[in-house]
Amino acid sequence: MGMTEAILLTIATAATPLLIAAIGELVVERSGVLNLGVEGMMVMGAVGGFVVASLTGNPWIGVLAAIALGVLTSLLFAFLTISLAANQVATGLSLTILGLGASSLMGEKFVGQAGKKLGNLDLPVLSDIPLIGPLIFGQDPIFYISIALVIGVSWFLFRTRAGLTLRSIGNNHHSAHALGIPVLRYRYLAVMFGGACAGLAGGHLSLVYTPQWVENMTAGRGWIALALVVFASWRPARVLAGAYLFGAVSIGQLHAQALGIAVPSQLLTALPFLATIVVLVLISQNVRATLINTPAMLGRPFVPDR
Amino acid sequence: MTQTGAKHLLQLEGISKYYGSFKANDRIDLTIEPGQIHALLGENGAGKSTLVKMLYGSLQPDEGRILWQGAPVVIGNPAEARALGIGMVFQHFSLFDALTVAENIALAMPKDQKLSDIARRLEAISKEYGLPLKAGARIHDLSVGERQRVEIVRCLLQEPQLLILDEPTSVLTPQESEDLFKVLRRLSSEGTAILYISHKLAEVQALCQKATILRHGEVVADCVPANETTLSLAKMMVGDDIHEIAPRNTGSESAEVVLEVKGLSATGLTGFETSLKNVNFSVRKGEIAGIAGIAGNGQSELFAALSGERATAPDMIKIDGVPVGHLSILQRRKLGAMFVSEERLGHAAVPEMSLSDNVVLTRHGLEKDLETGPFIRHSTARKIKDKITEMFDVRKGNEDPPAMSLSGGNLQKFVLGREVMAGAKLVIVNQPTWGVDAGSAAQLRQNLIDLAAEGAAILVISQDLDELFEISDRLATMAEGELSTFVPTGETNRNEVGLKMTGVFEHAAGANA
Numbered sequence: 001m002g003m004t005e006a007i008l009l010t011i012a013t014a015a016t017p018l019l020i021a022a023i024g025e026l027v028v029e030r031s032g033v034l035n036l037g038v039e040g041m042m043v044m045g046a047v048g049g050f051v052v053a054s055l056t057g058n059p060w061i062g063v064l065a066a067i068a069l070g071v072l073t074s075l076l077f078a079f080l081t082i083s084l085a086a087n088q089v090a091t092g093l094s095l096t097i098l099g100l101g102a103s104s105l106m107g108e109k110f111v112g113q114a115g116k117k118l119g120n121l122d123l124p125v126l127s128d129i130p131l132i133g134p135l136i137f138g139q140d141p142i143f144y145i146s147i148a149l150v151i152g153v154s155w156f157l158f159r160t161r162a163g164l165t166l167r168s169i170g171n172n173h174h175s176a177h178a179l180g181i182p183v184l185r186y187r188y189l190a191v192m193f194g195g196a197c198a199g200l201a202g203g204h205l206s207l208v209y210t211p212q213w214v215e216n217m218t219a220g221r222g223w224i225a226l227a228l229v230v231f232a233s234w235r236p237a238r239v240l241a242g243a244y245l246f247g248a249v250s251i252g253q254l255h256a257q258a259l260g261i262a263v264p265s266q267l268l269t270a271l272p273f274l275a276t277i278v279v280l281v282l283i284s285q286n287v288r289a290t291l292i293n294t295p296a297m298l299g300r301p302f303v304p305d306r
Numbered sequence: 307m308t309q310t311g312a313k314h315l316l317q318l319e320g321i322s323k324y325y326g327s328f329k330a331n332d333r334i335d336l337t338i339e340p341g342q343i344h345a346l347l348g349e350n351g352a353g354k355s356t357l358v359k360m361l362y363g364s365l366q367p368d369e370g371r372i373l374w375q376g377a378p379v380v381i382g383n384p385a386e387a388r389a390l391g392i393g394m395v396f397q398h399f400s401l402f403d404a405l406t407v408a409e410n411i412a413l414a415m416p417k418d419q420k421l422s423d424i425a426r427r428l429e430a431i432s433k434e435y436g437l438p439l440k441a442g443a444r445i446h447d448l449s450v451g452e453r454q455r456v457e458i459v460r461c462l463l464q465e466p467q468l469l470i471l472d473e474p475t476s477v478l479t480p481q482e483s484e485d486l487f488k489v490l491r492r493l494s495s496e497g498t499a500i501l502y503i504s505h506k507l508a509e510v511q512a513l514c515q516k517a518t519i520l521r522h523g524e525v526v527a528d529c530v531p532a533n534e535t536t537l538s539l540a541k542m543m544v545g546d547d548i549h550e551i552a553p554r555n556t557g558s559e560s561a562e563v564v565l566e567v568k569g570l571s572a573t574g575l576t577g578f579e580t581s582l583k584n585v586n587f588s589v590r591k592g593e594i595a596g597i598a599g600i601a602g603n604g605q606s607e608l609f610a611a612l613s614g615e616r617a618t619a620p621d622m623i624k625i626d627g628v629p630v631g632h633l634s635i636l637q638r639r640k641l642g643a644m645f646v647s648e649e650r651l652g653h654a655a656v657p658e659m660s661l662s663d664n665v666v667l668t669r670h671g672l673e674k675d676l677e678t679g680p681f682i683r684h685s686t687a688r689k690i691k692d693k694i695t696e697m698f699d700v701r702k703g704n705e706d707p708p709a710m711s712l713s714g715g716n717l718q719k720f721v722l723g724r725e726v727m728a729g730a731k732l733v734i735v736n737q738p739t740w741g742v743d744a745g746s747a748a749q750l751r752q753n754l755i756d757l758a759a760e761g762a763a764i765l766v767i768s769q770d771l772d773e774l775f776e777i778s779d780r781l782a783t784m785a786e787g788e789l790s791t792f793v794p795t796g797e798t799n800r801n802e803v804g805l806k807m808t809g810v811f812e813h814a815a816g817a818n819a
Contacts, residue, residue, distance in 0.1 A: 161417050168402045168413050175400035178364060179414050180384030291446060292404045305365070 015247025017201040019146045021225035022239045023153050024197020031190035032170035032297030036092025038198050039222025040099025045070040045202025047103040050213040059116040063203050070199015071192050078191040082184055085301035107213045115211035140208045154236040170295030173302040227276040233283050234293045246272045313376040315340045315499050321370035323356050330356040332523045343500045345510040348520035349744050354503050358470050362394045363387040393461030397472040401445050408441040411460045432459045435489055450477045470501045480804030487513050507536045544744040561591040564732045564763035566624040582607050583787045589763045596778030597767045598803050604787035605767045609736045613645040614638045636671050642731030654721045657710035662687040664709050698723035715746025736767045751777050785809035
């Protein structure tokens with residue numbers, strides 16, 4: 001395997017958890033809910049996936065457990081912000097702090113243990129094609145799920161009636177309610193989907209990326225995913241591009257260090273957020289495009305009158 | 307129809323809705339026949355909206371029953387209402403800005419219909435009824451009138467037997483209203499019943515065959531509008547407390563100019579707002595100048611520029627000859643100018659703050675006893691609050707309640723009082739009586755007239771033509787950011803002003819242009 005191949009493969013591995021968490025959050029935000037707890041749900045998924053995989057010996061059951069824990073954590077958020085109309089920003093921040101604490105507690109006995117790695121796909125002939133073989137046919141299974149998620153979410157949002165309904169709720173929940181659309185039910189489902197994606201992204205970290213459990217192993221990736229959604233101005237295809245860009249930056253940073261190039265690592269770590277700020281400035285110039293893509297109800301609780 | 311012709315289309319029997327101890331609707335009976343245009347008449351807060359929300363399934367009645375074509379029904383949600391054949395055009399539109407016309411309409415249609423089919427059908431039906439629409443246009447690119455068309459076409463596509471319209475003309479020019487009436491009359495002749503909600507008496511008389519009048523949540527009368535006079539209808543609607551506006555002397559031509567606006571231009575704040583294009587006018591001592599126009603034609607920008615919420619070039623706006631375009635709101639207030647903005651809650655007053663705290667917000671720096679160093683003197687604030695509530699008859703639940711607990715009319719009286727009590731030289735009011743009950747509205751108008759009589763120069767920006775004709779000495783119209791020349795109110799009429807609302811007028815020439 002050549003150097004280029006290796007770098008490209010690691011970029012894909014680094015980008016996949018960002019992509020999955022961000023695509024989930026994109027659906028949540030399109031419904032008008034801002035869940036800042038992505039980091040918390042992700043780290044819960046990471047610990048849940050690792051612990052269950054270790055106990056059962058089966059990394060696939062670990063993946064399911066990661067998703068389940070992500071959904072469970074998101075349900076807490078959904079109950080507080082949707083049913084009780086609590087402040088979404090404060091609740092989301094609390095969820096992150098809760099997730100980091102609870103995951104440390106749950107994973108305490110598993111720190112430093114060798115984990116179960118989800119194996120890469122290996123198709124006999126196809127994987128041996130130079131360069132594109134390993135890149136397209138030799139990745140880990142979650143990589144393929146992440147690509148399918150982008151296509152699926154894109155199709156769902158812009159080609160199906162349910163997707164149109166979801167976007168309409170994010171655009172104006174009062175109008176949606178007046179038309180008889182069950183606003184709260186859609187938001188619950190969207191938040192749970194976001195939780196499932198964040199959990200899966202966490203599971204990818206502890207079962208594929210670095211098959212072990214370390215406290216706070218998400219290391220801010222949840223925040224990058226949140227920034228990505230804005231960076232992508234709520235478009236699934238742009239989330240894909242952004243995730244790979246940010247993934248490439250984080251890998252480039254490692255190689256730069258190895259080659260002794262003096263780029264401050266802090267600058268590179270800050271890059272996703274700087275890029276997001278630049279994008280925010282740029283999109284605010286185009287008011288019309290912003291209005292079409294930005295969920296106008298983002299972060300605003302809805303209480304139906306009865 | 308398979309039913310016998312004798313059956314009513316819709317019958318409400320003893321419908322009641324409570325909010326705590328407050329009766330929003332109290333044993334309402336209402337009968338609508340097929341093909342009939344039926345008016346539901348009442349003031350703001352009389353319970354009209356509550357009643358139609360129950361008809362459309364957005365709310366559930368606490369008591370009573372609804373009969374549809376003779377059979378009792380429970381309308382659990384709007385989808386069920388649409389399935390029965392009830393369509394609704396909302397007052398504050400239920401549209402989605404970011405979506406296209408076709409997508410907006412699809413959201414109210416059964417799930418198995420394809421977007422492309424809906425697009426084709428909506429363009430066909432909109433053409434047939436003379437309501438031209440493009441399926442692919444985004445809502446936020448459409449005018450208010452076009453948005454209403456979208457709502458109406460959305461209902462028509464469902465082939466409703468009953469169409470409910472909530473205050474449909476409040477956003478239309480008189481000419482657009484006429485076009486709407488044509489469509490409604492045609493629908494009625496085709497057998498569609500229409501429930502027409504309004505507080506505008508003239509149009510109810512022109513359009514509706516029957517009327518049910520609500521007051522304080524109760525039905526006070528059923529009548530045939532054509533057999534009534536406007537005055538008798540008004541009396542049924544508001545009870546006996548109709549205020550007659552006292553006649554007065556109009557401001558004189560030679561009085562000194564207090565507000566002068568020259569070549570005022572401004573770009574829109576968000577890029578969607580209509581910008582101001584070379585606006586010129588002046589307001590003299592002792593007169594009321596009125597600016598008419600449909601919402602969103604630059605009135606908000608004009609108010610923002612005059613009040614100092616948005617800075618302009620210094621010379622564009624002069625108060626008493628002093629260039630103020632660059633000055634802050636407080637600096638303008640110190641020159642004797644007072645501003646009452648359109649939104650009472652959130653703009654003119656902070657909803658959660660007490661009335662006395664709201665006094666401090668606009669009176670600080672003007673009243674010398676209100677502050678000691680950096681500290682507020684609450685006792686002075688409360689005294690001012692007491693004076694305002696007494697002089698302007700503000701009715702409130704307790705001593706110093708939060709602004710949001712007051713009714714619209716009472717809060718508006720308070721806000722106006724707070725602004726003008728200090729002896730204002732210039733008062734600029736945006737939408738003085740929007741969403742205010744008739745009693746308070748009459749009092750507010752009288753207050754403005756009294757202020758002018760005491761020598762203040764007053765500029766009223768309003769969408770209510772009746773109001774402007776009632777109180778203003780001179781009238782101008784805003785359309786797409788341009789202002790027509792002012793003409794004496796006695797020398798113009800509603801039709802002329804309505805035409806100007808569409809932008810057909812000669813521009814006021816700039817003195818320095």
